[in-house]
Amino acid sequence: MRARFILALLLLLNLPRLSMAQAPLNTDTTTVNKKRLVVLGSTFAVGYTAMMVSLNHAWYSNKNRTGFHFFNDNKEWRQMDKAGHFWSAFHESRAGIDMLRWAGVPEKKAILYGGLLGVALQTPIEIFDGYQADYGASVGDMVANTAGSAAVVAQELAWQEIRIMPKYSFHTTRYADMRPNVLGSNLGEQALKDYNGQTYWLSVDVGAFLKEETKYPKWLNVAVGYGAEEMVYNDPEANAAAGLGTYRQFYLSPDLNLMHFKGRSKVWNTALYVLSIIKIPAPALEYNRKNGLKLHPLYF
Template structure:
């Protein structure tokens, strides 16, 4: 995944999370008998299966058109890439692989919420949502294979698959979901191209939310979380030496804080996006 694709996935996830259809923000959909005449537009009258079909077709069309316009799709014959995993001599030091996991996970959750709002039960919604996100990412990867600067990478597809399956897992086990988040943080460490446009400014983390534990949810610890993460530096710029780091840190649970003040959509987004510079970090540089 290159930088522009990271930006695309962040934007698409944000759009779905903040859309009126996001099921955890709005009340459940009304029955046909409850729907007022003012709400009976052509879209509201569509069955949920057609809504899902059109949503996927729109996403696929947008990816394809945008890819040909800005990602040089179709500029070469189909080829494979071997970018590596998290090795020091891999293309991005593994940050791109963490990005694939996070992006597919976030898209899966977003599609799942959309499908639940349209009337799907939780289990089929999570399965369909994960497949939709995985399909969008798979399409990007296949079309990367026609780009002279990219190429199809099986490692990227592996991380996409793990991200989608993780979304299903957390949807099926709510008690686990209330304990952990997967986040990306952008910090302005070095000037390259802009927000969400370079791995040398990104951190990928797992956040353990203390309010997810019954013994702590009514104590002052409910407002805090523990984080462990990974990042690479210098792989996309000559301004920094190449390095890969693990880190641990403590942060305020901003998602909970915003929800408490009735900013539900912002609280939901902050399960996936970390507020910059809010995690004091202890670093361990890898060889």
Template sequence: MKNWLLFLILCCSLSASAQIDSISLPKQKLGFFENAPSFNQSRFWTLTGIGITGYSAVTIGLDRAWYANYPRGQFHFFDDWQGWQQMDKFGHAMTGYFESKWAGNLYRWAGLSQRDAAWVGFGTGLLFQTTLEVMDGFSDQWGFSWGDMGFNVIGSGLYLGQELLWKEQRIRLKMSTHRPQYSTQLFQANNSMATTSINARTTNLFGTSPAELLFKEYNGQTIWMSVNVASFLKERPNNFPPKWINVAVGYGIENFFGAESNTWEDKTTGDQFTAPPQYQRHSQFFLSLDIDFERIPTKHKWLKTVFGILNIFKVPFPTLEVNTLGQVKFHAFYF
């Protein structure tokens, strides 16, 4: 609540300064998908009310649907830097980036100046992400992670820094994900004749639903930094490269069947399993092209909104992979 109080104070102070800019401007009919040219009190307080309601609903919902299923105790810190080879950290950065970007865009829609909207977006992204870290801090299963928090700041800071420096997003964080094909071949436990398979382990660990694929399937996720080269060039001979083409570098992992190792325990039977040696845990680095949908020219305001949503995802393109096993691979299309 203290964080929201600070947020509301910030919003009130911004609205007061924005009101001054709107006094001398005549009223005009404003399309729903158009940004208000000056402070729009109705839009501003509607967004703020929805934000408070959404924040409360998400916090209460997570507490009851997720955290209530695990033991809780005193607030504590947790060092999970080695878990998942930092793949989850890059996910934190991307989430913080998009939360801040969307909040900033919404307050631009409400008529705040670009600078003020950028700061509100930055604060909103950090508020949501920090709340989750604090909730983790009271869970015996996890804890408050400074590593997670640092990448939250990096993601939201990437959005804010570009808005203040360039007044546009030249570098975007994106994601792609696919369902890896896991082996169903059985292998034996370390301490008994019990058997399992890689497919059974990943189903139990990552789940099978589309939502679980999106948020939990680390072996199929790639986090991308998509850079718009044209925006850094003063001159583009023959309009090359196109304004909407980006160069993307990505990071992923493969053959991870546990946070820190490929040995795990069946909590029902107590049997321990270790993945066969051919499943070597390794990191992957990718180089590819991408499309910045928000730079595609269009006269339709609603289509710009759709493009903004599509910009979460990296577009499949031919991709070069280099991994920590020393392998170099080429993918005709990679997502």
């Protein structure tokens, strides 16, 4: 949940710069825009410091603290929280790369340095967690963060563009009412906390892998999704004791390649950039071990 909170603030702080996303590659080492780099660095430093202070006060101030330690939470929530960390770190690193491009940083340096942003933003959260008596730093979270950032860097280095985009979708569920203090008592909280209603996708830009002359519609992606349900408690044994049989869900769905619709308007391009992190509602085919195959005419 905190990972998505940081991502949202990062996007809000840098919307003007993100409107320049996917600008022409800069291979000239002498054209760094120092004024933009200073603005970018100072805005990020002030915003990130305020963000960390606020997060530390809001999330940790009333919790018992102990010495730094690790906590193994890899079995919890059917790994939906790890998917969330991957998604958040990916888009934080994606934003970092595009912001450095905006500042004129040479392409490879922008990719390598900007690509570290997801790890840089998420690591302090794990350090904070490491001092909490009720839990601790999660190696699984750190691996997911690193994988998310690495996925951006790998695609940028291999293809000079993003062809496989992690996305997020959400729908309300009945499980939040069973434990609203943990899963959320309103729509905004549930979108962050209720893993039962969250789905994480990998949206593949099929057209980018085909020849230029192909007639395949470049705006049409194919997305595979992952979700889970019947999770009121983080621990599988606690769910079972409550009579809940948690299970994984797998999805296949068409998706829109929103970046294909970029135009001349910076406002329009910025909106597309931000919305590209979300899976557009569409028909979806679901498979799970409990109900088998199921077709959703419109899946959120």
